[in-house]
Amino acid sequence: MSALHIKKGASKHSAYNLRPTFSDLQERHTIAVLVENEPGVLARVIGLFSGRGYNIESLTVAEVDHTGHLSRITIVTTGTPQVIEQIKAQLGRIVPVHEVHDLTVEGPSVERELAMLKVVGDGDKRVEALRLADIFRANVVDSTLGSFVFEITGAPEKIDAFADLMRPLGLAEIARTGVAALLRGE
Amino acid sequence: MLVQALKDQGVDTVFGYPGGAVLPIYDEVFQQNDIRHVLVRHEQGAVHAAEGYARSTGKPGVVLVTSGPGATNAVTGLTDALMDSIPIVVFTGQVPTFMIGSDAFQEADTIGITRPCTKHNWLVKDTDRLSGIIHEAFHVATSGRPGPVLVDIPKDVQFATGTYTKPSPTASRYQPRLKGDLEEITELVAAMEKAKRPVFYTGGGVINSGPAASQLLRELVEATGFPITSTLMGLGCYPASGKNWLGMLGMHGLYEANLAMHDCDLLINIGARFDDRITGRIDAFSPKSIKAHIDIDPSSINKVIKTDIPIVGDVAHVLEDLLKVWKSRGRKTNAEAVAKWHMKIDEWRKVDCLAFTASDKTIKPQQALARLEALTRDRDRYITTEVGQHQMWAAQYLTFEDPNRWMTSGGLGTMGYGFPASIGVQMAHPESLVINVAGEASWLMNMQEMGTAVQYRLPVKQFILNNERLGMVRQWQELLHGERYSHSWSEALPDFVKLAEAFGAKGIICKDPADLDDAIMEMVNYDGPVIFDCLVEKHENCFPMIPSGKAHNEMLLGDAETQGVIQAGGAVLV
Numbered sequence: 001m002s003a004l005h006i007k008k009g010a011s012k013h014s015a016y017n018l019r020p021t022f023s024d025l026q027e028r029h030t031i032a033v034l035v036e037n038e039p040g041v042l043a044r045v046i047g048l049f050s051g052r053g054y055n056i057e058s059l060t061v062a063e064v065d066h067t068g069h070l071s072r073i074t075i076v077t078t079g080t081p082q083v084i085e086q087i088k089a090q091l092g093r094i095v096p097v098h099e100v101h102d103l104t105v106e107g108p109s110v111e112r113e114l115a116m117l118k119v120v121g122d123g124d125k126r127v128e129a130l131r132l133a134d135i136f137r138a139n140v141v142d143s144t145l146g147s148f149v150f151e152i153t154g155a156p157e158k159i160d161a162f163a164d165l166m167r168p169l170g171l172a173e174i175a176r177t178g179v180a181a182l183l184r185g186e
Numbered sequence: 187m188l189v190q191a192l193k194d195q196g197v198d199t200v201f202g203y204p205g206g207a208v209l210p211i212y213d214e215v216f217q218q219n220d221i222r223h224v225l226v227r228h229e230q231g232a233v234h235a236a237e238g239y240a241r242s243t244g245k246p247g248v249v250l251v252t253s254g255p256g257a258t259n260a261v262t263g264l265t266d267a268l269m270d271s272i273p274i275v276v277f278t279g280q281v282p283t284f285m286i287g288s289d290a291f292q293e294a295d296t297i298g299i300t301r302p303c304t305k306h307n308w309l310v311k312d313t314d315r316l317s318g319i320i321h322e323a324f325h326v327a328t329s330g331r332p333g334p335v336l337v338d339i340p341k342d343v344q345f346a347t348g349t350y351t352k353p354s355p356t357a358s359r360y361q362p363r364l365k366g367d368l369e370e371i372t373e374l375v376a377a378m379e380k381a382k383r384p385v386f387y388t389g390g391g392v393i394n395s396g397p398a399a400s401q402l403l404r405e406l407v408e409a410t411g412f413p414i415t416s417t418l419m420g421l422g423c424y425p426a427s428g429k430n431w432l433g434m435l436g437m438h439g440l441y442e443a444n445l446a447m448h449d450c451d452l453l454i455n456i457g458a459r460f461d462d463r464i465t466g467r468i469d470a471f472s473p474k475s476i477k478a479h480i481d482i483d484p485s486s487i488n489k490v491i492k493t494d495i496p497i498v499g500d501v502a503h504v505l506e507d508l509l510k511v512w513k514s515r516g517r518k519t520n521a522e523a524v525a526k527w528h529m530k531i532d533e534w535r536k537v538d539c540l541a542f543t544a545s546d547k548t549i550k551p552q553q554a555l556a557r558l559e560a561l562t563r564d565r566d567r568y569i570t571t572e573v574g575q576h577q578m579w580a581a582q583y584l585t586f587e588d589p590n591r592w593m594t595s596g597g598l599g600t601m602g603y604g605f606p607a608s609i610g611v612q613m614a615h616p617e618s619l620v621i622n623v624a625g626e627a628s629w630l631m632n633m634q635e636m637g638t639a640v641q642y643r644l645p646v647k648q649f650i651l652n653n654e655r656l657g658m659v660r661q662w663q664e665l666l667h668g669e670r671y672s673h674s675w676s677e678a679l680p681d682f683v684k685l686a687e688a689f690g691a692k693g694i695i696c697k698d699p700a701d702l703d704d705a706i707m708e709m710v711n712y713d714g715p716v717i718f719d720c721l722v723e724k725h726e727n728c729f730p731m732i733p734s735g736k737a738h739n740e741m742l743l744g745d746a747e748t749q750g751v752i753q754a755g756g757a758v759l760v
Contacts, residue, residue, distance in 0.1 A: 039309065044301060051302050082488060089485035095306040095326055095360055 028057070028078045029104040030111060030181045031088065036096035037063050037071040044094050045073055054087050055079060058113075058156070058178035070098065076156075076179050103181050111181040115159045120147045121170030129169045136162045147172070187313070187350055188277065188339070189214045191320040192221055194353050197248050199224060199239060199613050201232040205252025206292060207279025210344035215250075224613060224642060227634035229256050231606035233263020233334075234632070236274045238610030241593045242568055244396060246273040246327050247610065253279045254292030257338075258299060262600060264334045265303040269597025270419060271394055273332035275323050276304075282342035283311055296338045305333030311340070313348030321353040322360075330362030331483040332394050362482060366499030366507060374454070374478045374495050375512045381452035381476075382523035383530075384412045387435065387464075390419030390596070391457020391481060393589040395501035399423070400589045402505035403456065409509070410519050413531055415443035417458050418581055419596045426585035432531065436464045437732050438578040441539035441741060442531050444730075447472050448738035449530075455479040457501045460490040461597070470737030480504050539730045539743055540582055549699050551576065551651045551722040555583035555623070558649060561706050566618045568611045570594065572604040572628030575657035575728045580623040602631030605648060609635055612644040619647070619710060626652040626719075627676050636689040639715040647709050648717045653724045654679060661727045682719035689715075697721040 035041045042061055049056050057076040064072045077087060084102070091100045103109040117138075119129045126148075133140065133150050136158070142149035152162055156179060163174055188211050192200070201224045204212045215223050226232040229251045236247025251260055257278040267274050281290040297309045306326050308319045319337060327335045378384060386407060392399045400423045407414050407430050414424050415432040424431060433440035435447055447453065453475040458464070460479075465471045471491060478495035479487050487496045497504055512518075542552040555576075569584055570593040571577040577594055586592050593611060595603035608622040622629075629650050639646050659674040683693030692712050696705040696719070709716045729744040 040297060040301065043298070047302055086485060086489055089483075089487070089489075093483065093485050098359075 024080055026078050027081060027084060027104075028076065029084050029102055030109065030179060031075045031077060031091070032101045032103055032181060033073040033075065033091055033097055034099040035071050035073060035094075036098065037069040038096055041071070041094075041096050042073070044096070045075075045091065048090055048094065049075075049077075049087075052086075052090065054083065060178040060180050074178070074180050101183075103183055106183060108184045109181050110184060111155055111179050112153055113156050113159055113177055113179050114151065114153045115163070115174060115176040116141070117150045117152065117163060117166055117171060118147060118173040119150065119166050119170050120172045122146055125169045129166060132162070132165050132169075138162065187316055187348065188320065188344075189218055189221065190350060191317045191353075192248065195321070195324045196245070197221055200248045200250050201226055201235045201239070201610065202250030203227075203229050203232060203252065203256060205254075205256050205279065207253035207281060207341050208250060208256075208277075208339075208344070209279075210341065211250065211277070211279070211339070222613075223250070224609070224638065226606065226609075227637045228632065229259035230262050230602065231609070231632050231635045231638065233260050233267065233274065233276065234600075234603050234606035235610035235613070235635075235638075236276075237263065237267050237270075237272045237603075238570060238593050238607030239614045240267075240272050240274055240610075241393075241607075242590050242611040243614045244590060246275050246324060246332075249274060249276040251276070251278055252292065253281055253296065254294045256292075257294055257296040260336075261299060261303055262598075264300055264336065266595055266598040266600045266603060267334035268303055268305065270595065271332050271390060272334065273327040274334045275327050276334060276336045278336060278338050279344070280309070280338045280340040283340045284342070286340065296336070300336050303334070304336045305331075307336040307338065309338045309340075310343050313343050313346040316343065316348060317350045318357070321351070322358055324353070325355070325358045326360055329360065331391075363498060364482075364500040364503045366480065366497040366504035368507065368511070370495055370497045371504065371507050372511055374497065375508065375515060377452050377476055377478065377495065378410065378412075378454070378512065379515070379518040380520060381412075382520055383446075383450045383527045384410075384452040384454065384524065385432075385446045385450040386412055386414040386424075386454050386456060387416075387447065387458055388414060388420045388423050388456045389417040389458025391459075392420055392423035392501050393457075395457065395482075397589065399457075399500075399502035399505060402502060402509060404428070406505060406509055406512075409517065410512075411521070411524055411528075412454075412519075413446055413528065415439070415446065417461065417464055417596070418594060420458060421581060421592045422586035422589045425587040427587060434581050436461075437466070438582065438728055438730065439732075440582070441537050441730055441743065442534040444732065444738040444741055445534050446531055450475045453477045455481070455493075456505070457481065459486045462490070465490060466732045467735055467737045472738070537743070539741075542744065544699065545723070546699055548723045549697065549702060549720060551579050551653070551726055552583060553699065554649075554651060554702065554720050554722060555579050557702050558621070558623075558706055559584050561703065562619060562621070562710060565710075566615075567591065568593070568608075568615060568618055568620045570604040570607040570611060570620070570622045572622070572624045572631075573599045573601045574625045574628055575653075575661065575726075576623055576625045576628075576651045578658075578728045579651075584623075601628040603628075605629060605632050605646075606635050606638075608646040608648075609638055609642075609644055612639075612646050613642070616644075620645070621647045621649050624648055624650045625657060626650050626654065626679060626682075627656050630680075633685075636686070636691060636715070636717075640690045643714065645712070645714050645716075648715070649709070649720065650682065650718060651720050651722050652679070652682070653722050653726070655724055657726075658728065660725075664727070665733065682717045686715075686717040691715040691717060693717045693719065695719045695721070
């Protein structure tokens with residue numbers, strides 16, 4: 001886990017930019033939230049987004065520190081800069097939230113998502129699907145005579161592109177995990 | 187264990203209502219004498235009473251109710267406390283852990299229902315964790331921006347025995363920042379030194395921060411000579427008799443206060459949150475000013491109004507540092523310009539926006555409050571209100587010299603708040619004069635609490651301005667909806683005097699302006715609860731008023747032509 005020791009609520013050196021330049025442009029931000037893994041904590045975060053009318057494009061959550069019972073929630077959201085600042089401040093207000101980080105602001109980050117795609121077909125389409133999977137470095141994790149399940153990891157755009165290619169080749173089902181993200185460097 | 191934890195938290199009063207899922211706790215309450223339990227008549231009343239207790243003492247209010255309907259009835263009070271940042275701790279019973287999820291009798295997903303209307307809530311599944319969670323609940327409710335919390339305790343957890351831990355202030359991870367950033371504070375001081383037309387805009391945060399904050403604010407205002415206005419929630423943090431006092435601002439605020447906000451060049455927000463009742467039209471709000479905002483909650487900053495100098499911290503801590511920095515830099519202000527600014531304000535004052543014409547036939551509501559003010563001003567007095575026209579008139583015509591004397595539902599605007607709140611205040615201040623200024627419609631919403639007032643011999647005075655209308659709704663229908671008064675009158679009202687007598691209290695009716703003073707004194711001097719039915723002018727509108735969608739300098743005064751003033755854009759606002 002990255003060292004997240006920035007004080008909540010600090011007006012400087014903080015996830016909260018208290019002097020934003022307001023603009024009406026919609027921005028896409030990836031926010032990492034470190035929370036105490038207690039019952040209902042995810043409902044608090046999701047309830048905040050639905051209750052205040054914020055967007056969630058993707059959300060992933062899992063316990064990352066089993067001894068400290070801490071979970072990391074990665075949220076991809078869109079909004080104007082003012083809304084993004086509000087989202088961060090409101091997240092910081094939730095009592096079991098330890099830290100809030102805007103990975104989009106704090107520096108270059110790596111974003112990865114995992115997806116599984118079931119492609120059903122035979123003949124040339126089946127061969128083409130396998131060939132494209134190879135180009136995208138997707139793995140075959142299940143196979144029958146009439147279908148494949150591919151596993152692919154990458155940035156969301158890469159998965160979108162792969163899914164677009166598979167659609168005419170018999171894409172039957174897709175499951176995506178949502179984005180997990182970390183800051184680059186130390 | 188719960189009772190022990192409450193004692194260790196210094197709780198002396200609990201407002202509650204028993205039921206199946208809290209019987210073990212009530213059994214413990216029965217067997218002790220340190221904590222008084224006040225039996226309300228409805229759970230909503232319990233929460234509002236706890237709010238009244240909390241706001242008049244600065245201590246958290248405590249509520250104990252049962253599962254299911256007990257918990258759902260508490261929801262309005264919880265939301266009210268959340269909106270107004272009032273520290274209360276609500277304990278709810280829950281069905282036994284092994285029955286949760288089975289749609290058991292009086293089961294409700296209390297944690298799920300109250301999640302968005304509490305600052306935090308807990309379901310206790312293990313008796314060993316109970317005392318720790320209770321202490322944490324009190325800590326969360328009272329630290330940072332205060333708010334309501336809820337602890338849901340299943341019945342089997344109540345029956346079981348466990349280990350008790352004592353409260354420890356350092357045990358909690360939740361430690362909001364109190365000190366403001368010194369660089370930002372210094373920047374504010376520099377702006378104050380230069381400001382030609384400064385104004386302090388204060389709110390409930392000053393009162394929540396504690397008596398020291400009000401004291402420091404007074405010192406700051408006296409030292410700088412800057413004018414000061416306050417929101418509905420902040421009345422009393424600066425004395426109404428103070429020479430720099432402008433009165434309340436906002437939708438029904440005073441002319442001089444709103445124009446000062448509009449024309450100022452430095453706006454110093456201390457513990458207020460730029461609520462829409464204050465700002466009016468956002469893009470025309472205080473267009474020429476540098477805006478500084480002191481707030482303990484980072485999410486309040488830039489939420490509505492863009493802030494130039496943001497200071498995150500507790501009001502008392504920040505004001506202390508602010509005063510130190512200002513003094514160390516030589517106590518400078520632009521005195522000449524500020525004196526001119528005061529002269530400008532005095533011109534606005536001359537408009538006398540609260541003037542009204544009294545009648546000798548019917549009692550004007552303003553007159554009733556002006557007389558109530560004159561006759562009770564010098565007493566040890568606490569005021570609560572319901573919600574509506576009477577609330578705004580009370581805020582305009584009553585004056586407050588100290589914090590914690592004025593309890594009203596600001597953010598949520600809960601009709602039915604004032605009566606139970608007055609019960610909570612009277613419990614905390616048994617010797618004081620507690621008056622609930624009410625409208626007849628609001629008052630009826632929680633009138634069952636007359637039983638509580640009589641049972642505990644609480645001499646709360648219910649001062650009802652009875653216009654047989656939902657006055658504020660009626661006013662809006664007149665201004666906005668072509669005078670079509672859809673369902674805004676009170677049919678089939680009870681005879682309030684007989685109602686009081688039916689409960690074993692005293693009822694007074696007054697309809698002649700000539701009798702008003704004597705009737706008020708009779709109410710004040712009666713040793714017991716009183717319902718005062720003051721029949722007032724039925725069609726009086728509450729002015730001044732900034733119509734929805736308008737700016738501060740577009741106020742309506744009492745004699746304004748009011749038809750058609752709210753345009754289509756404003757009509758969709760509330």
